[in-house]
Each structure stands twice: as structure tokens, then as C-alpha cells.
Amino acid sequence: MANIRDLAKEAGVSVATVSRVLNGYPYVSEEKRKAVWEAAQKLQYVKNIQAVHLAKGRTAIVGVMLPYIHHPYFSAVIEGISKEALRYGYQLLLFQTNYEVERELEALERLRMKQMDGLIVCSHEVDWEAFAAYQEDGPIVLCEQVERYDFFTVYIDHYQAFVQALRYLIKKGHRRIGYCIGRMTGPNSQARAGAYQDVLREVGVLPRRQWVFDGCLFLEDGKRVMEQWIAMEERPSALLVTSDQVAAGIVLHARRIGVRIPDELAVIGFDNDPLAEMLGITTVALPHFTLGERAFRLLHHWLETGRVARKQEELPARLLVRDTA
Template identity: 30%
Template sequence: MTTIIDVAKQAQVSKSTVSRVISGNGYVSQESREKVLDAMEALAYSPNLIARNLQSGETKTIGFLAHGFIDPLGIFLESFISIAKKYNYYVTLYFTGSDKKKEIEALNQMKYKQLDGLFILTRANKWEIIEPYSIYGPIATWHRIDSERIYSSYVDHYSGYLRSLDYLFQRGYRSIGHVLGNYENLNTKARIKAIDDFHQTKNLSFNDEWIFYDKSRLDNGLSIAQRWHNMTEKTDAMAFYTDSVAAGFISELQNLGYSVPEDVAVIGFDNSEISRLMHITTVDYSIKRQAENSFIYIHNQLNQEKIPEQEMNVKLIERQTVPLRKL
């Protein structure tokens, strides 16, 4: 079997020079690099990455865990991969389909030294089951979680959602429906508090029928549109926790003969591509920087560095689904 020593002899350079060419780390002159590459080709040498990983104790690979495709995934994954590449890390994507066993299998990749760290976009198991795996490598998530063992890049959904409701109020809307995520999530609880505070501050009446909970995101925009259609007291605006469900709601309302925003105003949350394509007013809560900060945390933990995190801001993006309403 051809070794790195054989390549060094063939190229007439040192073993360390060959190592720097293979790893991409450290300075190598163009002349020496070409000699090494020519020698590798002549000897049909292929670096033994597995052996190298075992020796160094790292794979330079971060796992990215999700149930499947959801609307923010594209933005988040693209940003995460981009910054990982900047620091010479690879990203492996795991789709679990909400299967708890498959999620544990992915977590075990850290235990068996096949991943250096893990980012969780969506989870199947409870946090108390996931947390112990942090002894094998750093774990980050964008979910809001109070944990000393798992990093969270969350933004304050209370202030972001309250801003959405204030905006709707300023535009003339008084009966507002709310489409929220899983009730157990801390972000959902923060939004519920924002709803309570908003109605108390504005002295507005509230109907329990105006709150909808969505656990899966799959086709729920359609079912919420049908429920809105059957309401005896329809809201004049709907605030969604994610753009993809808002888009499904708008699409189904059109099938039912309604028009947005003429019949009901809609505001989303994410500022994802679908909101831009469908001209949905939405809230941008720094998904890209959430992704960057999650990777920075993992990188800092693995390399004992202190790269500063990016500042995150919440911005309202005005488009066409929340027109000014005459009272």
C-alpha cells in the first residue's frame, strides 16, 4: 500500500509538506504542491481519511438533524454549510422523518467518533434524552431551550410576535387570529404571553376560537383555512408562526373563493423564500445568523476558540398581505 512517505520520496519533499497539501492547512509553495500532486497521481495514492480521523480524534464533520423539509430549512442549511466551509468543516444532513430511533442513531454518530458535533433543526426525542449525548460532542439548536449542555441560538419570539400584533393594530385590524406551533415549545408559550399582553394593553376582546395550534406544518395551512371559512365570527387578520403555513392558508382560501388581503390580512414569520414569492408580509428573525451562531458555538467548543457570535435583529418585512384598513 502506498503511504505518505512514498509520496514524499517520489516528490522529493518532506513528509510534512505532503501532509499540508493533503489537509489544505499551512503554506506550501506552488512548485512543491505540483510535485506532491503529480507524485500522488503517479503512485495512485489516496489519503486514508478514516485512519487520519482516528489518529486526530476529529472528523471535521458536523451533523445537521431535521425531520424532513420544512420552509426555513433551505435558508438555515445554506448558511450553516457556508460558514462550516469557511472553517474547513463538512456538514452531513440527516432526515429522521420524526423517527425517535433514527434520531438516536444520528446522535450515536458522535458517540462513535463519526461526527464532531451536531446541530438540531427539528427533534423527535425529548431534550432530557438528547442532553446526555453532549458528553461526546457539542450540540446546538435554534429551539428555545434552557440548558447548560445544549446551545440555543433562539431569538426572543415574545418581542417579535408582539411587534407583529402591534403592526396589525396600527394598520387598523382588531380581530386577529393566531396560528401557533406546538404548545409545549417555549417559543409558543412566549407568543401566548405576547397575545395576552397585547389584548390587555389594547383593551381588545378575544375569542378562544381565534387560536389555532399546529404541530406538524404539513398541510395545516389548508385545514386552518377551512376552519376559518366555517367560523361564525371570522377574524379580519391572521398571524402565523411560520411562512409555509401562511402560504398554505392563502392558497386554500383562494380555492374557497376568498381573496387575500381583501377578505383577511395575513402576516407570516421567517422571511423565507415562499413569503417573498407570495408577497407575504412577514417577520425576519435572523435565521441566517442563527445558523452562523450555532456553527460558531460548535467550532469554538471543538477548537477552544472564542470567535464572537453575530448580533441578531428582528425586522418586519412589509409586502402585500397587510394593507392599511379603514376603521
């Protein structure tokens, strides 16, 4: 495999010059630059990386299905996936679906057409049955708990994470508890709704539909929640907020309009975003980055060896008590 010394020899320049040209530094003559690039092409300097994969009949591409990219949760998962993909020389083919079923099916079809070696599903709208139908076409790793099928999964136990935060609030004396969520459907959301009902029932409190705030994904949604909260006749005294970005929006808007946190409203976020740390927001730390890393590793191990130690891996969530609850 050609290395930087071979390039220098071929181009008739120093190793330092090759390095400067490859790294785009200025102050190298036109002539030397050209010589280096010609040498790189002649010696197929980069193609060799690919050759290893191609010899195995692989594309060295892994698909990633997710609803949208521009959200801290998904970008943290992608970054975890991407870090491991980089390490093993894989590229990522992104399927941003907006939770549209046809986009999700297209990803599965591309797996069938061998345009990628495997697929990681961060979140989806389509029925599990769909994934079952494509299981023979290549490894599919789901980032959520799946009860019925024998899928590859890496997941956070969102039921337990919610239970943990709810019990903490109850111990602190809260009974009027609401929560903010990204969307009502999906297995994670259903797990949370179940935890909410189960824990409130334990202490003899009725869950209230009007204290569940839907569509909460971004910072701006926190402002909206705060405005809805202030307008309520009967207000919850505590909120679980399934995204620290939204929790930050609540806390910042509360400061602006003079609502005292946690005295008037206790707030527990989820994720452990740097913004939550900076604002002193009590949060349930969720290992999104690790989730991405582990999902890739599971897939990669299967591709390399045809077997895995275990098909299901659960990652822990941890309550970090700070100032807001």
C-alpha cells in the same frame, strides 16, 4: 500536498487535460482519462484534505438533528450550516427524527461513540435533560432559547417576533386576531402562545382557542386554513402565520375563492421566503440561514479553541410591511 500540476506531471498530460478530466468534460481520450485517475490515486490527491483532520483525532463530521428536511425552514437552516461546514472541511451527518424520541437519542449516542465531533440540534421533542446527560460527550449547539441550562445556543427570540407583529395588527385596529402554527409543543411554540396571550391581554381581548390553527407547515395547509376560516361563524380579521409557505397558501387560495386580502383578512407571514416577496406578503423576516451559519461557527470555534466568547447568541427578527397587512 499533491496539486493539479503534480497530477499532470505524473499522468504525462497537460494541466488543462487534468482539469477537463476532473471536471468531467467530454472530448478527452480514454487513455488520458485513465492516466489522470491513476495519478490521482497514486498521489492520494484527495486524501490529503482528510489527513489534516485525522491528525487532530477528529472525524470532521458534525451531526444535525432535525425533524424533517423537506421544509423551507429546516432546509434554510441546513444550508446555513452546510455553507460553513463546506468552508471548514466538515461533512454533515443528518438525523431526521420525525420528532421521535428514540431517533433523537440515537444522535446523542453517536456523539458519545465519537462518530462525530459535535451536534447541532435544530428542533427536538426530547427533554432538555437528555442533552444535559450528553454534555460531556462533545459540544451540542441548540437552535432555541433555553432557560434552565448552560447550553450553547443560537436562537431567534420568537416571543418578541410575535409581539412585534401583534402590536402592528392592533395598531391597525384589529382585535379579532388568530394564528397558525406548526405544532403546539416545543419552546418556540410556547413562546408564541405566551406572546399571543400577553399582547391580547394588554388590549383587554380574550384569546380564542378556535382561532389557533395547528399543524400548519406546508403550502397546502394554507388552503385548509382558508377553508376552515370561510366556514366559521365568527371569523378572525387577521392571522399571524408562522410560515410564509402557509401564508402563501392562504393568500393564493383566498384569491381563488374571492376573499379580499387584507380587507376581509389581514395576513402576516414569518420567514421572508422568496415566495412571500413575490406575492407581496407582509412578513416577519427570520434569519434562518444566518442561524445555521452561526450555530456551525459557534460549534467550530469551540472545537478549534476549546472556548467561546459567549455561549448564547440571539438573532433579530424584523417586520417587513408589504400588501397583506
